[in-house]
Amino acid sequence: MKKNYHMLVVEDDPVSRQTLAMYLRKENHEVSEARDGEQMRRVFARGDVDVVMLDINMPGEDGLSILRELRRQSEVGIIMVTSRKEDVDRIVALELGADDYVTKPYNMREILPRAKNLARRVAALRLVRPDQRATTFVGWTLDPAHWTLTDPAGHPVKLTRAEFELLATFAAHPGQVLTRDQLMNHVGRRGHETLDRTIDVLVRRLRRKIEADPSDPRLIVTVHGIGYVFQA
Amino acid sequence: MKKNYHMLVVEDDPVSRQTLAMYLRKENHEVSEARDGEQMRRVFARGDVDVVMLDINMPGEDGLSILRELRRQSEVGIIMVTSRKEDVDRIVALELGADDYVTKPYNMREILPRAKNLARRVAALRLVRPDQRATTFVGWTLDPAHWTLTDPAGHPVKLTRAEFELLATFAAHPGQVLTRDQLMNHVGRRGHETLDRTIDVLVRRLRRKIEADPSDPRLIVTVHGIGYVFQA
DNA sequence: GCCGCCGTTAACATCCTGTTCACATCATTT
DNA sequence: AAATGATGTGAACAGGATGTTAACGGCGGC
Numbered sequence: 401m402k403k404n405y406h407m408l409v410v411e412d413d414p415v416s417r418q419t420l421a422m423y424l425r426k427e428n429h430e431v432s433e434a435r436d437g438e439q440m441r442r443v444f445a446r447g448d449v450d451v452v453m454l455d456i457n458m459p460g461e462d463g464l465s466i467l468r469e470l471r472r473q474s475e476v477g478i479i480m481v482t483s484r485k486e487d488v489d490r491i492v493a494l495e496l497g498a499d500d501y502v503t504k505p506y507n508m509r510e511i512l513p514r515a516k517n518l519a520r521r522v523a524a525l526r527l528v529r530p531d532q533r534a535t536t537f538v539g540w541t542l543d544p545a546h547w548t549l550t551d552p553a554g555h556p557v558k559l560t561r562a563e564f565e566l567l568a569t570f571a572a573h574p575g576q577v578l579t580r581d582q583l584m585n586h587v588g589r590r591g592h593e594t595l596d597r598t599i600d601v602l603v604r605r606l607r608r609k610i611e612a613d614p615s616d617p618r619l620i621v622t623v624h625g626i627g628y629v630f631q632a
Numbered sequence: 633m634k635k636n637y638h639m640l641v642v643e644d645d646p647v648s649r650q651t652l653a654m655y656l657r658k659e660n661h662e663v664s665e666a667r668d669g670e671q672m673r674r675v676f677a678r679g680d681v682d683v684v685m686l687d688i689n690m691p692g693e694d695g696l697s698i699l700r701e702l703r704r705q706s707e708v709g710i711i712m713v714t715s716r717k718e719d720v721d722r723i724v725a726l727e728l729g730a731d732d733y734v735t736k737p738y739n740m741r742e743i744l745p746r747a748k749n750l751a752r753r754v755a756a757l758r759l760v761r762p763d764q765r766a767t768t769f770v771g772w773t774l775d776p777a778h779w780t781l782t783d784p785a786g787h788p789v790k791l792t793r794a795e796f797e798l799l800a801t802f803a804a805h806p807g808q809v810l811t812r813d814q815l816m817n818h819v820g821r822r823g824h825e826t827l828d829r830t831i832d833v834l835v836r837r838l839r840r841k842i843e844a845d846p847s848d849p850r851l852i853v854t855v856h857g858i859g860y861v862f863q864a
Numbered sequence: 865g866c867c868g869c870c871g872t873t874a875a876c877a878t879c880c881t882g883t884t885c886a887c888a889t890c891a892t893t894t
Numbered sequence: 895a896a897a898t899g900a901t902g903t904g905a906a907c908a909g910g911a912t913g914t915t916a917a918c919g920g921c922g923g924c
Contacts, residue, residue: 475756487739494745499753500732507719513726521731521753524707560870577779581636585755587871598872600912615913623779624880624911625793792881819882830883832901839902847902856891856900867924878913889902894895 403430405519406448410434410466411455411481416504420453420481423508427516437461444470450519450526451477456484456493464493471497472561475525477518481506535571537619537632540610542571549610557609562587566602567610570620570630579627603628637751638662638680642672642698643687643713648736652685652713655740659748669693676702682751682758683709688716688725696725703729707757709750713738767803769851769864772842774803781842789841794819798834799842802852802862811859835860 407429411417414435421431432449434440436458443449452470456463467478479500480493490501499518502511535542539552547564549557559567569578569586580596587602607614621629639661643649646667653663664681666672668690675681684702688695695712702710711732712725722733731750734743766775771784779796781789791799801810801818812828819834839846853861 475753487742491739491741491745494742494749497749499749500746507723509723510719510726513723514732517726517729517731521707521757525753525757562871576777582755585752595873597874597912601872601914604912604914622912625882626779629778794882827884829885829901833883833903836902836904854901865924867922869920869922871918871920873916873918875916876914878911880909880911882907882909884907885905887903889900891900892898894897 404428405450405516405523406430406432407451407453407515407519408432408434408440408443408449409453410437410440410458410463411453412436412458413455416455420511423512424515427512429515429519437466440466444474444476449476450522451479451515453479453481453515454498456480456482456489464496467493467496467498475522477515477522479511479515479518481511535568537571537574537630542568544568551610559606559609562602563606563609566599567606570628571632574630574632577623577627577629583627599628636660636662637682637748637755638664639683639685639747639751640664640666640672640675640681641685642666642669642690642695643685644668644690645687648687652743655744656747659744661747661751669698672698676706676708681708682754683711683747685711685713685747686730688712688714688721696728699725699728699730707754709747709754711743711747711750713743767800769803769806769862774800776800783842791838791841794834795838795841798831799838802860803864806862806864809855809858809861815859831860 404427407424409417409421409424409431411420411433412435417433417435421433424431432443434443437460440452444452454463454467454470463480463482467480470476470478478498479502480498481502481504482489483504485503493501500514502514535544541550542564543549547559547561549559549564549567551557565587566583569583580599583599584596587599603620604614607617607620611617611619619631621631623629636659639656641649641653641656641663643652643665644667649665649667653665656663664675666675669692672684676684686695686699686702695714699710699712702708710730711734712730713734713736714721715736717735725733732746734746766773766777768774773782774796775782779791781791781796781799783789797819798815801815812831815831816828819831835852836846839849839852843849843851851863853863855861
């Protein structure tokens with residue numbers, strides 16, 4: 401039978417980890433286990449993880465810094481699992497972009513549907529937006545795995561994170577007019593109120609890097625009063 | 633500044649509802665309020681709600697049945713807000729597809745990022761699954777996703793934002809006489825008291841672009857003393 | 865802790881477009 | 895048919911939206 405979703409349990413205590421993993425497997429999920437950040441990264445690199453169950457208290461790397469690292473590079477679902485009950489911890493984690501926060505001891509019948517509901521959303525998004533595949537447009541190549549852009553001549557072009565994400569969003573929706581709101585949702589970082597003029601500036605910088613004539617843009621075209629559209 | 637997300641607070645107690653709504657508005661979200669299922673359905677029909685904050689204990693309709701109803705027809709984000717602390721209630725709601733379950737009294741700083749993180753996911757999915765369909769009339773095609781109009785020959789026609797929205801309104805109500813007031817509500821931006829002659833000018837410009845003979849309009853016909861009607 | 869990078873904000877210039885106006889033309893009523 | 899009001903028409907205006915550049919400041923790397 402086909403597995404439902406791919407869950408990654410990150411937890412140093414073997415008993416907790418295996419117990420949770422077992423329950424998840426019972427629900428017919430594919431479950432990977434990691435006891436530290438290094439193991440986690442190795443599994444995560446496969447790119448097909450839907451939800452990460454992340455323990456905060458781990459020897460070595462802090463769970464929160466792992467959370468930050470994940471959020472910086474991925475829209476994967478993240479559920480923090482910890483014994484810390486304090487509101488502060490919860491709030492910090494949530495504001496860093498965690499989708500959920502569950503305190504031990506937890507009821508299995510509660511955590512399972514949470515993981516499943518979250519995984520459903522992540523997987524649905526992945527279906528229509530496979531973000532691990534290189535996209536090309538009129539000679540240019542955009543490689544999300546390596547965060548690189550190469551021009552038609554094969555020369556690499558340096559892009560910043562925001563520029564890259566913005567271009568990736570455009571490339572994923574060619575011909576569709578995108579409002580600044582929509583673009584901000586893909587580019588903006590969490591915990592930061594962002595003015596929509598930021599998009600304008602980023603568009604300007606992108607144009608300077610990829611348009612033959614930045615003053616006469618043909619790839620990223622302005623739609624006055626609405627937003628921008630990417631012509632491939 | 634543009635609004636972040638559209639949240640819908642469903643709660644019968646005015647104090648709780650307005651408090652929560654106020655905090656959400658502070659976060660720069662567009663917030664709608666409903667005190668029962670009927671009001672909720674009316675707002676929800678607009679189709680642009682990202683997250684619903686749903687109280688379980690409401691007179692009349694049960695929050696859980698509303699949850700079921702929503703889940704059956706939509707992938708909208710749903711956060712249950714309730715004073716019931718029992719595990720059973722939580723589990724039932726989660727298994728019915730609720731994304732989160734928060735018990736009163738809750739910490740605002742906790743519920744806000746939860747709502748925001750969830751809304752981000754919902755909005756991201758909405759972007760790649762635009763349910764906006766292109767409308768056609770006598771060979772012309774009006775495509776809301778691309779904000780473009782193409783003539784019967786397949787040639788694109790440039791329309792301004794107001795022109796497009798006006799034509800979209802007409803196309804949505806073919807054969808129905810629309811007054812200038814009605815049209816202004818769809819075209820004009822709020823907070824700007826506009827003379828109804830604006831519509832006349834816009835109609836004129838539209839005719840020049842889409843009518844075979846602008847001096848003998850057949851698509852957008854004047855109904856003297858009332859308004860205009862769109863013949864498809 | 866310092867430095868460099870980069871996202872954000874601000875400020876100003878420029879362009880676009882919704883609105884308004886003036887006048888011509890048409891429809892309706894008397 | 896004349897009078898009156900509504901609509902057509904073109905142009906001009908003003909305000910908002912976008913282009914552009916520069917400076918700030920937070921965050922991560924060293």
